[in-house]
Amino acid sequence: MPALTGPLLLLALLAAPRPGLADGDASDSSFTRLPVREEMMAKYSNLSWETHNILLTEHSSEPVEKNITLERPSYVELTCLFTTSGDLNTVNVTWTKDGEPLENKHAINATGSTLHAQYTFAVITHMQMGSYSCFFDEEMQLRGTFHIKVPKVHGKNKPLITYVGDSTVLKCECHECAPVNWTWYASNGSMPVPIDAHVSDKYDVSGAYANETKLKIKNLLEEDGGSYWCQAVFQLGDSKEHIELVVLSFLVPLKPFLAIIAEVVLLVAIILLCEVYTQRSKKDPDDGKEFEQIEQLKSDDSNGIENNAPRLRKNESVEQ
Ligand SMILES: *[C@@H]1O[C@H](CO)[C@@H](O)[C@H](O)[C@H]1NC(C)=O
Ligand SMILES: *[C@@H]1O[C@H](CO)[C@@H](O)[C@H](O)[C@H]1NC(C)=O
Ligand SMILES: *[C@@H]1O[C@H](CO)[C@@H](O)[C@H](O)[C@H]1NC(C)=O
Ligand SMILES: *[C@@H]1O[C@H](CO)[C@@H](O)[C@H](O)[C@H]1NC(C)=O
Ligand SMILES: *[C@@H]1O[C@H](CO)[C@@H](O)[C@H](O)[C@H]1NC(C)=O
Ligand SMILES: *[C@@H]1O[C@H](CO)[C@@H](O)[C@H](O)[C@H]1NC(C)=O
Numbered sequence: 001m002p003a004l005t006g007p008l009l010l011l012a013l014l015a016a017p018r019p020g021l022a023d024g025d026a027s028d029s030s031f032t033r034l035p036v037r038e039e040m041m042a043k044y045s046n047l048s049w050e051t052h053n054i055l056l057t058e059h060s061s062e063p064v065e066k067n068i069t070l071e072r073p074s075y076v077e078l079t080c081l082f083t084t085s086g087d088l089n090t091v092n093v094t095w096t097k098d099g100e101p102l103e104n105k106h107a108i109n110a111t112g113s114t115l116h117a118q119y120t121f122a123v124i125t126h127m128q129m130g131s132y133s134c135f136f137d138e139e140m141q142l143r144g145t146f147h148i149k150v151p152k153v154h155g156k157n158k159p160l161i162t163y164v165g166d167s168t169v170l171k172c173e174c175h176e177c178a179p180v181n182w183t184w185y186a187s188n189g190s191m192p193v194p195i196d197a198h199v200s201d202k203y204d205v206s207g208a209y210a211n212e213t214k215l216k217i218k219n220l221l222e223e224d225g226g227s228y229w230c231q232a233v234f235q236l237g238d239s240k241e242h243i244e245l246v247v248l249s250f251l252v253p254l255k256p257f258l259a260i261i262a263e264v265v266l267l268v269a270i271i272l273l274c275e276v277y278t279q280r281s282k283k284d285p286d287d288g289k290e291f292e293q294i295e296q297l298k299s300d301d302s303n304g305i306e307n308n309a310p311r312l313r314k315n316e317s318v319e320q
């Protein structure tokens, strides 16, 4: 963190976009703004510097973009280096923030065939976060854009599947960051509601490092399923990540097993029935013969030709 000399600091602050300077200061007169600047100089005398470059040529047909992550107030120095074979003096440089033109507080210098367009400002609140673009021609075709954002939070992006009665841990982290606060939110269809681990025994919030947070949910109920969010709060804004929790009742995972068990039981029952049946039919033939013989005798008595048909039918029905 380099200590800033007075003039340099003032220069940087002058370059700061108006919304930040005017924060909480409705009056637009420079009289009232001066003390605010001095106050800021004292308050932000040891901000760090962030310098970022984008290289553009006259052949850059696509906008060149760069992401800058910023979590605490800093001075930002953005430079677009534009190289052209044409006359640098005719090049028209403009800067915008989120599409709105910025005051011409930028610096330009040329070395050889390269133009350095520099925009320096202080990022103090989330108001100064956003997309800053440099343009190098009147059609605004040649452009470089710096997207200044707070660090992204990462969590599990697949739904977490758990069972009733278990406990589970949801986790979020961000790379090379130290949020001032982590907050967990829960919702099952309604608005996200902050989880206060101090109030409810159900939840435990922990994290070994500043860059991570863990939410433990104990004694899961089916209604604990739904959407959860972890939120990292930075001085310059916040970042959220969504985690989906699915809580299954024990019957759900058991269903396939129950189905298999039912099938097995059915199969065993069928096998047993067959067994009983075959054993009975082994015994049966004698009974059947006796019966048939009696019948045969009966039918023989009445009619000798017709007697074959009923007997065949009877055998068929036994086999079936
Ligand atoms: C300057 O930085 C130090 C350490 O980084 C910090 O403790 C201190 O509060 C800062 N001062 C101001 C005025 O922000
Ligand atoms: C910048 O961030 C956006 C959104 O997070 C992403 O889609 C894009 O690929 C990033 N660009 C670069 C150059 O990293
Ligand atoms: C032009 O700007 C670049 C980048 O800021 C710097 O390195 C260089 O010294 C400057 N040249 C002149 C002549 O000011
Ligand atoms: C730069 O562009 C603006 C608007 O496109 C125009 O008003 C201005 O005259 C141009 N300046 C030069 C030097 O071309
Ligand atoms: C979080 O911080 C710890 C300790 O500084 C580090 O070991 C770990 O790699 C960090 N994790 C991420 C995701 O940045
Ligand atoms: C962190 O967030 C919680 C919940 O919003 C809040 O109660 C707590 O005061 C915050 N802590 C800090 C240091 O901002």
Ligand SMILES: *[C@@H]1O[C@H](CO)[C@@H](O)[C@H](O)[C@H]1NC(C)=O
Binding pocket: 186, 187, 188, 190, 223
């Ligand atoms: C979720 O929904 C159920 C009923 O639909 C309700 O009883 C419960 O309080 C809700 N939980 C939360 C965290 O909103």
